[in-house]
Amino acid sequence: MIILGIDTSCDDTSAGVVEGGCHVLSNVVQSQVRLHHPHGGVVPELASREHLRNIMPVVQESLSQAKVQMADLDGIAVTVGPGLVGSLLVGLYYAKGLTYVYDIPMAAINHLEGHILSIFLEEVAPPFPFVALTVSGGHTSLYHVEGYGRYALMGQSLDDAAGEAFDKVAKILGLGYPGGIAIEDSSRDGLKDRIKFPRAYLSSESLDFSFSGLKTAVSLYIKRWHNNQVEADNVTPSDIAASFQEAVIDVLVRKVLMAREKTGVSSVVVAGGVACNKRLRARLLEAASGEDVEVYYPRPEYCTDNGAMIAVAGYHRLSSGERAGLSMDVRSKFPIQDLTPL
Ligand code: KG4
């Protein structure tokens, strides 16, 4: 079964072709970073206009790289939420056009399910059940994954997503957008223990996250630092970046291990844009090795938003007989609990 996956949930126009739910034939992403860079974040109206310009060439390119034609496709999978409404609409209506004109079945995909299943694009994937942490600009959530389409939410961010905190702190530090990679790069020259920023573990049992307090603490520190009001001498922007990054990672690592212990599973998957962070990868691998836990990461291009991961989810939904009709609409909020179990 060959599936075309389309994702336009935020600021990347992406399309990928996947065979058999795991073999990537193509994965094309048209980034909008340059467009949004001067604004220090994604501007929704600009994003949807850019998707409109890019969707056709991106899908064409994904078919051409995969060496397939529309007639070779067995299905189209498209993200319908969560995400920016104007952006999602472009992908969904383009997919509707294709499904109608070429008479190919369509599946409506939850973006978070795409992130969870992105690990199946890799040659080595974990056995079920496993714990998945999806950590990106829009979400920070922990799931107990029992099978395809069977996800129990264990915890989630009560305020900012981890990636959002990276982006905001980078902006205050003047490191530019997108912030995650900028913070990671700057951190390499900094001392991670230089400033003790707060870690919000919430209650000892909680698997929820909260990053807004940390973001505020960093922002207040930077203000005092600009005014030469901090106690320590010669604190650099890299020290602040490294100390912030370590605070986020401490919380993520602790909660992933707690979720693992609670479920008793032996595999953990970390996906989403923040999973590209090399320090996070190293810290989690180190922590897990002491506990006999296998940690799985998709490669960076499957961590950030992409069409191939949507095609994986589409493969399983279409195989189980699920179909999305032409009246399907987008959903800015789409909790994973609302998904039809497979
Ligand atoms: O999954 P993604 O591409 O889009 C969303 O669904 O949000 O994730 C984008 C997020 C951004 O907040 C970006 O700053 C963050 O992932 N990110 C990183 C790194 N690379 C991307 N955060 C920390 N370290 C990185 N290396």
Ligand code: ZN
């Ligand atoms: Zn995403």
